[in-house]
Amino acid sequence: MDLHRIDLNLLIAFDALMTERSVTRAGIRIGRSQPAMSAALARLRALIGDDLFLRAPHGLQPTPRAIDLAEPLAQALAQIERALGTERVFDPATATTAISLGISDHPGFLMLPRLLDRLRHDAPGMALHVRDIAARDDAIAMLDAGTVDIAVGVPPTATGGGRILHQPLFRERFVCVLRKDHPAAQSPLDLTAFLALSHLLVSPEGDQFGQVDAALARRGLKRHLALTLPHMYAAPLLVARSDLIATLMEGVVMASGHADALVMLPPPLDLPAVPFVMSWHRRNDTHPGQHWLRGRIAALGDAGRDHGD
Structure with a gap:
């Protein structure tokens, strides 16, 4: 490709479009009007010989060619800025980024x-x-x-x-939680007592095998999973209103608004912090x-x- 045909402003426009996935937001990002950005996109398509961005329900979707170009062009622009000593100064008070x-x-x-x-x-x-x-x-x-x-x-x-x-x-450490008046909450929680209870597992990704299960499996043990759910902030309330035990991140319990109705106990397993x-x-x-x-x-x-x- 003949480099004399390339306008550096087109590469800046491409970088903004790749980041924002919107002609309007990309224009705001680099201080250009929507018509100017649309014109820049048309010139980019002619220069590269590819559509580069296609309209999708949630904004512009880059083509495989655009994805291939994105990182090397962004790095090249950053190198040019550093070489010329003209890196943009960001003023948060006036920024519209x-x-x-x-x-x-x-x-x-x-x-x-x-x-x-x-x-x-x-x-x-x-x-x-x-x-x-x-x-x-x-x-x-x-x-x-x-x-x-x-x-x-x-x-x-x-x-x-x-x-x-x-x-x-x-980092977040794990704690075991039970409702305050649960019989098992009145004494230290050892592994035998832990396994005798019905458990709630929080799994945002839908797995039925978490860190607790992995730690138990290394000992050849399993627990009874009575409930698996994807929403961690629902777990403290469900435990407070049931006989279930859950092993949760301490910060989730403290931020849930239900910590006063629960007892937090150290897990009877070695569980690394998250x-x-x-x-x-x-x-x-x-x-x-x-x-x-x-x-x-x-x-x-x-x-x-x-x-x-």
Whole structure:
């Protein structure tokens, strides 16, 4: 391809479209009108010889060719900015950046109210689009596709190679919970008493084999699962109104509003604390607005570390 035909502004427009998946939001991101962005997309399609973005129910869907181009072009733009010393300065007080955040249930419950308070105070013009991360490995696919800019949840089982970056936020230890007047709540919980009870398992991904079951299986043991449900914040209330026992993250119990009706006991098994991390794609590492927001999220994570350390 003849490089003389390439307008650097087209690459900036492509990067914005890849991130925002909307002509309007991409234009806001880089300070262009919607007609100008539509014209840039038409020129990009002619230059690359590919549709690049197709309309879908929830915004623009990148083609495989666009996905292949996204990371190397983002890295090239970042290198150009660094070489010219013209990296954009982000002023949260005046920014109108739109950022997509993928977050799982528990950190969303703990962090989103405080994050929104911070944005309202420091960055009132910033728009935050929140998407649910139900399964831990969805995060990498969403970051790769640009569906989200930042993901918060338990670490994915795959690292994402060098293209996905991670930062630890906080850890949650496990506790066993019973209703306060449960007969088993009146004495220390040993393994025999634990196995004699009917259990509730929280499994957002629909599995019927959690960390407790894995720890028991290593001893050749099994527990009686009476109830499996995907919503962790429903579990404390259900335990408070039943004879069930549940092994939950301590932060879930404390934030549920039902801790006063429950007894929390140490599990009779060695269960490692659950880590929660923030992840983002390397192509967005130097984006000023995202870098600022990641700093705010990291500060909230630091404030929540006391549940696991």
